[in-house]
Amino acid sequence: MASPKSAPAADRKARLSRELVLATALELVDAEGLDALTMRRLGQELGRDPMSLYRYAENRAALLDGVSELVLNELPVHEEDPDWKAQLRQIAHNLRLLALQHPNVVPLLVTRPLSTPLGLRPLGTLRPLEQILALLVGAGFSPADALHVYRAYYGFLYGHILNELQEFVVDPEENEVLLRLGLHRLPAKEFPLLRALAPALAEYDGSAELDQGLTILLSGLESQLSLQPAHSPA
Amino acid sequence: MASPKSAPAADRKARLSRELVLATALELVDAEGLDALTMRRLGQELGRDPMSLYRYAENRAALLDGVSELVLNELPVHEEDPDWKAQLRQIAHNLRLLALQHPNVVPLLVTRPLSTPLGLRPLGTLRPLEQILALLVGAGFSPADALHVYRAYYGFLYGHILNELQEFVVDPEENEVLLRLGLHRLPAKEFPLLRALAPALAEYDGSAELDQGLTILLSGLESQLSLQPAHSPA
DNA sequence: CGAGTAAAGTCTACATTGTAGATGCAGCGT
DNA sequence: ACGCTGCATCTACAATGTAGACTTTACTCG
Structure with missing residues (x-):
C-alpha cells in the first residue's frame, strides 16, 4: 500500500476550492435534484467533512446562488454583434439549451432572485443583463428603451423555459x-x-415555438420603439 | 365565566376543515414568507396539534400545492367573452395583481408545476388553462393553434410577473x-x-409594460395564426 | 337515552437537516 | 524552534417532517 499520508488516493485529498465545490454541487443537483444537495451529502461527495464547505460558501443559500451563477456563466453573450435581433435569438436558444441540460437548476434561476435585491445578487448573475443592455445600446436604442426591450425579451424567454419544462x-x-x-x-x-x-x-417543439414568439416580439418591439426616439419631457 | 365545554372560546375550538387550514396557511405565507409555513407553526396558528394537519393534506408539499390552488382560484376567467384579446389582457392584469398581493406565493406557482406532471397537478391549477383554451377555441382558433397562443401568452405573462417581482x-x-x-x-x-x-x-411601471408586451404579442399571434387556417397534412 | 363506531385530534418518538463553537493540524516566515 | 494564519474536522444542538399508537369527540342506531 502507498503511504496514506501524502498520496492523493485517486482523487480524495485534492485541495478544495470554491470552483471544485460548486462544480460538484452542480453535478449532484443535475444527477439527483435539488433536495439531494445537503451539506452532508456534498461533503461526502467530496470526501470531506461537511463543515469544510462553509469556507467556500457562507450558507446553504449562498451555495445555491453559486450554483446558479455557475450555470449562467456558461451563457455566452456577444455584445458587439451588430445584428441585435439575431444575437438575442441566439442567446435565447442557448439559454433554453442550458435549461434543458440542467432542469433541476431552473427553479433556482427563477426563484433565488425573488429573495435577493438586484444589487446584492451574485455578480455572475447580473452579467448577462449588463451585456444585453450593452448589445441593445450598441444597436442604437436609448438606454431606457434598451431596458424595456430587455424586460420584454427576458420575461418572454424565462416564461417560455418554464412552460416548456412544465410540459x-x-x-x-x-x-x-x-x-x-x-x-x-x-x-x-x-x-x-x-x-x-x-x-x-x-x-411540443419547444425550439420552434420559442423562435416564433421571438420573431413576433422582437419585430414588434423594434417598430414600436424606433417610432418614439426619446421620452419627451412632460 | 361561560362554560368552556361548549363555548368556542373566541376562535379556538372551531372545527377544522381543509378550507380553513389552507386559508390560514396562505395568511401565514403572506405575512411571513414561505419558510414560516412549517407544520408546527401552522398548527400553533390554528390552536391545534401539528399532526392534525395531516388529515387535510398528505404532505407539506401537498399543503403548498393547496396554497397555490387557493390563490389561482381567485383568478376569474370569462371564457364566453367574444373579444379574446381583451379578455386575455384582463386576465393578465388580474393575475399580475394577484401576484403583487401574494408575492410570497409566486415561487410556488412557478416552481411546483416543475415537479408535478401536468395530469397530476391539483385540478384548480389546471382550470385556468382549460378555460383559456375554451376562450380561444370559442374565438375561432383551432385547438392546436389555441394551444400555441396559450403557450406564448402564458409564458410571457409568467415571465413578466417574475421580472417585475425581481425588480x-x-x-x-x-x-x-x-x-x-x-x-x-x-x-x-x-x-x-x-x-x-x-x-x-x-x-418601473409594471402594468404599462405588461400591456405593451401583450399588445405586441397578441396582435402578432393573431396575424400569424389566422394566415394558416389549419395544419395541412404533410 | 345509551352504547358502539368512525372520524378528528393528540402524544411520543425518531431520523435528517443546517450550522455554531471549540479543537486539531498543516505550512509559513522569522 | 516558535507561534501565527488559514484550512479542516469534531461535537453538539435546535428545528423540521412525519410515522404509529393512543385518546377524545361526535354521531348513529337500537
Missing part, C-alpha cells in the same frame, strides 16, 4: 399519450380540451 | 435610488449601464 413528458416508457402525461386522471367532462390536445402536447 | 424595491425608506436597489455595491466599471439606469429601474 415535459414524464414516463417515456409509456406510449399512450394520455398516460405519459398523466392526463387520464382528469375528469373528461371538466377538461375536454386539455384531454383532446394530448397529442399536440406530446409533440 | 421590486427593497427599502422604500431610503430615497437614494442606488441604495434602494442595492446597486451601490456594483463595481462601476463592469456595470456602467445597469448603474446608470437606476432611475429607470425605480420608475
Whole structure:
C-alpha cells in the first residue's frame, strides 16, 4: 500500500476550492435534484467533512446562488454583434439549451432572485443583463428603451423555459399519450380540451415555438420603439 | 365565566376543515414568507396539534400545492367573452395583481408545476388553462393553434410577473435610488449601464409594460395564426 | 337515552437537516 | 524552534417532517 499520508488516493485529498465545490454541487443537483444537495451529502461527495464547505460558501443559500451563477456563466453573450435581433435569438436558444441540460437548476434561476435585491445578487448573475443592455445600446436604442426591450425579451424567454419544462413528458416508457402525461386522471367532462390536445402536447417543439414568439416580439418591439426616439419631457 | 365545554372560546375550538387550514396557511405565507409555513407553526396558528394537519393534506408539499390552488382560484376567467384579446389582457392584469398581493406565493406557482406532471397537478391549477383554451377555441382558433397562443401568452405573462417581482424595491425608506436597489455595491466599471439606469429601474411601471408586451404579442399571434387556417397534412 | 363506531385530534418518538463553537493540524516566515 | 494564519474536522444542538399508537369527540342506531 502507498503511504496514506501524502498520496492523493485517486482523487480524495485534492485541495478544495470554491470552483471544485460548486462544480460538484452542480453535478449532484443535475444527477439527483435539488433536495439531494445537503451539506452532508456534498461533503461526502467530496470526501470531506461537511463543515469544510462553509469556507467556500457562507450558507446553504449562498451555495445555491453559486450554483446558479455557475450555470449562467456558461451563457455566452456577444455584445458587439451588430445584428441585435439575431444575437438575442441566439442567446435565447442557448439559454433554453442550458435549461434543458440542467432542469433541476431552473427553479433556482427563477426563484433565488425573488429573495435577493438586484444589487446584492451574485455578480455572475447580473452579467448577462449588463451585456444585453450593452448589445441593445450598441444597436442604437436609448438606454431606457434598451431596458424595456430587455424586460420584454427576458420575461418572454424565462416564461417560455418554464412552460416548456412544465410540459415535459414524464414516463417515456409509456406510449399512450394520455398516460405519459398523466392526463387520464382528469375528469373528461371538466377538461375536454386539455384531454383532446394530448397529442399536440406530446409533440411540443419547444425550439420552434420559442423562435416564433421571438420573431413576433422582437419585430414588434423594434417598430414600436424606433417610432418614439426619446421620452419627451412632460 | 361561560362554560368552556361548549363555548368556542373566541376562535379556538372551531372545527377544522381543509378550507380553513389552507386559508390560514396562505395568511401565514403572506405575512411571513414561505419558510414560516412549517407544520408546527401552522398548527400553533390554528390552536391545534401539528399532526392534525395531516388529515387535510398528505404532505407539506401537498399543503403548498393547496396554497397555490387557493390563490389561482381567485383568478376569474370569462371564457364566453367574444373579444379574446381583451379578455386575455384582463386576465393578465388580474393575475399580475394577484401576484403583487401574494408575492410570497409566486415561487410556488412557478416552481411546483416543475415537479408535478401536468395530469397530476391539483385540478384548480389546471382550470385556468382549460378555460383559456375554451376562450380561444370559442374565438375561432383551432385547438392546436389555441394551444400555441396559450403557450406564448402564458409564458410571457409568467415571465413578466417574475421580472417585475425581481425588480421590486427593497427599502422604500431610503430615497437614494442606488441604495434602494442595492446597486451601490456594483463595481462601476463592469456595470456602467445597469448603474446608470437606476432611475429607470425605480420608475418601473409594471402594468404599462405588461400591456405593451401583450399588445405586441397578441396582435402578432393573431396575424400569424389566422394566415394558416389549419395544419395541412404533410 | 345509551352504547358502539368512525372520524378528528393528540402524544411520543425518531431520523435528517443546517450550522455554531471549540479543537486539531498543516505550512509559513522569522 | 516558535507561534501565527488559514484550512479542516469534531461535537453538539435546535428545528423540521412525519410515522404509529393512543385518546377524545361526535354521531348513529337500537
